[in-house]
Amino acid sequence: MNRSELINIIKQKKSFLCVGLDSDIEKLPQHLLKEEDPIFEFNKQIIDATLPYAAAYKPNTAFYESNGVKGMMSLKKTMDYLASKRNECFVIADAKRGDIGNTSKQYAKAFLSPEGDFDFDAITVAPYMGKDSVSPFFTYENKWVILLALTSNEGAADFQYFESQDVKLFEKVLTTAQQWGTKENLMFVCGATKAEKFTEIRKLAPEHFLLVPGVGAQGGSLKEVCKYGLNKDCGLLVNSSRGIIFADKSEDFAKVAGEKARELQEEMASYLK
Amino acid sequence: MNRSELINIIKQKKSFLCVGLDSDIEKLPQHLLKEEDPIFEFNKQIIDATLPYAAAYKPNTAFYESNGVKGMMSLKKTMDYLASKRNECFVIADAKRGDIGNTSKQYAKAFLSPEGDFDFDAITVAPYMGKDSVSPFFTYENKWVILLALTSNEGAADFQYFESQDVKLFEKVLTTAQQWGTKENLMFVCGATKAEKFTEIRKLAPEHFLLVPGVGAQGGSLKEVCKYGLNKDCGLLVNSSRGIIFADKSEDFAKVAGEKARELQEEMASYLK
Numbered sequence: 001m002n003r004s005e006l007i008n009i010i011k012q013k014k015s016f017l018c019v020g021l022d023s024d025i026e027k028l029p030q031h032l033l034k035e036e037d038p039i040f041e042f043n044k045q046i047i048d049a050t051l052p053y054a055a056a057y058k059p060n061t062a063f064y065e066s067n068g069v070k071g072m073m074s075l076k077k078t079m080d081y082l083a084s085k086r087n088e089c090f091v092i093a094d095a096k097r098g099d100i101g102n103t104s105k106q107y108a109k110a111f112l113s114p115e116g117d118f119d120f121d122a123i124t125v126a127p128y129m130g131k132d133s134v135s136p137f138f139t140y141e142n143k144w145v146i147l148l149a150l151t152s153n154e155g156a157a158d159f160q161y162f163e164s165q166d167v168k169l170f171e172k173v174l175t176t177a178q179q180w181g182t183k184e185n186l187m188f189v190c191g192a193t194k195a196e197k198f199t200e201i202r203k204l205a206p207e208h209f210l211l212v213p214g215v216g217a218q219g220g221s222l223k224e225v226c227k228y229g230l231n232k233d234c235g236l237l238v239n240s241s242r243g244i245i246f247a248d249k250s251e252d253f254a255k256v257a258g259e260k261a262r263e264l265q266e267e268m269a270s271y272l273k
Numbered sequence: 274m275n276r277s278e279l280i281n282i283i284k285q286k287k288s289f290l291c292v293g294l295d296s297d298i299e300k301l302p303q304h305l306l307k308e309e310d311p312i313f314e315f316n317k318q319i320i321d322a323t324l325p326y327a328a329a330y331k332p333n334t335a336f337y338e339s340n341g342v343k344g345m346m347s348l349k350k351t352m353d354y355l356a357s358k359r360n361e362c363f364v365i366a367d368a369k370r371g372d373i374g375n376t377s378k379q380y381a382k383a384f385l386s387p388e389g390d391f392d393f394d395a396i397t398v399a400p401y402m403g404k405d406s407v408s409p410f411f412t413y414e415n416k417w418v419i420l421l422a423l424t425s426n427e428g429a430a431d432f433q434y435f436e437s438q439d440v441k442l443f444e445k446v447l448t449t450a451q452q453w454g455t456k457e458n459l460m461f462v463c464g465a466t467k468a469e470k471f472t473e474i475r476k477l478a479p480e481h482f483l484l485v486p487g488v489g490a491q492g493g494s495l496k497e498v499c500k501y502g503l504n505k506d507c508g509l510l511v512n513s514s515r516g517i518i519f520a521d522k523s524e525d526f527a528k529v530a531g532e533k534a535r536e537l538q539e540e541m542a543s544y545l546k
Contacts, residue, residue, distance in 0.1 A: 060379075062376045062379035065384075066379040068389055073342050099369050102295075126399045126401050128399050128433070129433075130428020131431055132428040133426065148402070151373070152373065154403070155407070158400075159442065159445065160401070162445060169442065213373075
């Protein structure tokens with residue numbers, strides 16, 4: 001999906017909500033465990049209930065890999081199910097990959113190749129190994145790298161604020177990576193728990209889309225993120241995972257997830273005005 | 274596998290060779306493509322031929338994921354095959370994972386849990402997201418984190434040398450992570466292409482094992498790495514992937530791989546004296 005298609009979805013739905021499919025099998029509603037593939041059944045119902053309100057979905061690969069080969073089958077089924085809805089939503093592999101060029105090329109094939117099992121629109125990538133670990137992900141047309149810049153967790157402070165001559169590491173990532181990709185194929189992960197940093201981030205990356213985790217369970221404020229993070233094309237995808245998908249564990253889980261997504265969508269619509 | 278067991282394997286085999294199972298399906302010997310699972314068949318023959326000379330194996334997950342669900346099945350079969358040889362070798366998931374704590378816990382389960390499909394001894398982890406992204410991997414007994422410090426690729430220069438008050442980022446990773454894990458459960462990735470850095474690295478991490486990629490196809494020198502990197506317990510696992518597994522593409526590929534592994538083992542034995 002290219003940038004203008006993504007912006008159109010956001011405009012149509014009045015939403016820049018990304019629903020995180022962190023579908024932990026230990027947290028699924030009990031009644032789904034009798035299904036042949038509980039994770040896929042869960043995702044399918046979540047997608048059906050939230051699609052009118054969500055601009056994007058973001059399966060986190062960890063929650064599939066933790067079920068081994070069977071989990072990867074659940075991920076494949078989820079992607080097959082989303083295939084018929086691909087002009088209605090942007091789909092991100094939250095995989096945080098990155099390796100030497102020869103190897104990143106294989107990860108790019110795994111997650112972005114239209115001929116592969118997973119054909120995502122975008123993949124999250126870790127910057128530590130530098131340019132040749134990131135570049136192979138730019139090979140596929142209309143596919144995106146979403147590079148970690150400032151993450152939402154406590155450990156972000158360990159290295160991301162490491163500072164040289166008044167430049168912090170996450171700022172160096174933001175500026176350096178703009179030599180590798182453009183606003184048409186590169187986004188950055190910037191955590192909602194650091195909303196006060198968005199002014200500074202927007203100075204360094206005014207036009208790029210930002211994928212913003214940390215609203216909801218991790219405590220970030222949507223209002224604050226929008227205040228400092230929105231740009232003229234919206235420029236944000238704000239993720240909520242646990243706050244939507246595990247809001248209810250009864251047989252009504254999908255309905256409640258849809259309501260939670262609608263609440264966020266309505267709040268987002270008010271900021272988009 | 275614990276530290277003394279690993280050291281015993283190294284002493285017995287007089288080898289600290291790690292064979293990288295970067296089993297790219299596009300590079301396999303042609304005659305294997307008629308097999309039901311060419312990647313598994315390739316790995317099985319490589320393992321049989323190299324086991325006398327290798328202290329460790331390191332499947333890189335990218336080369337399995339790039340074949341989708343089927344590739345993960347090849348990885349599972351490889352791990353099942355290695356299960357009967359687990360007191361003869363140390364097995365590393367070269368996965369370079371790392372995410373917020375909640376999510377890294379799932380990656381740890383995926384790759385280190387004895388109940389899971391993959392039950393590796395160790396996993397490579399990217400440090401960018403800090404302590405809570407790394408700590409969940411220390412949960413499993415006798416399992417290891419191998420944290421990226423100074424990698425073997427060109428892009429290493431983009432961020433790993435970022436310097437604050439005479440401390441480079443990779444040095445900060447080396448020292449900070451020693452507050453999270455011990456020499457019993459934490460190793461570091463230090464690329465062989467930076468052999469001149471090993472003196473400095475050994476000052477900061479004298480006792481930890483180092484996983485050293487970059488010998489062979491990437492141009493690093495085994496002799497140089499050993500000169501500066503060996504410690505009293507050996508303290509090195511030196512990886513070669515393409516230089517061994519793709520040394521020959523004929524029906525003799527495994528025999529040639531065994532010979533290449535033996536050559537490296539013999540060189541290593543001379544440095545261990």
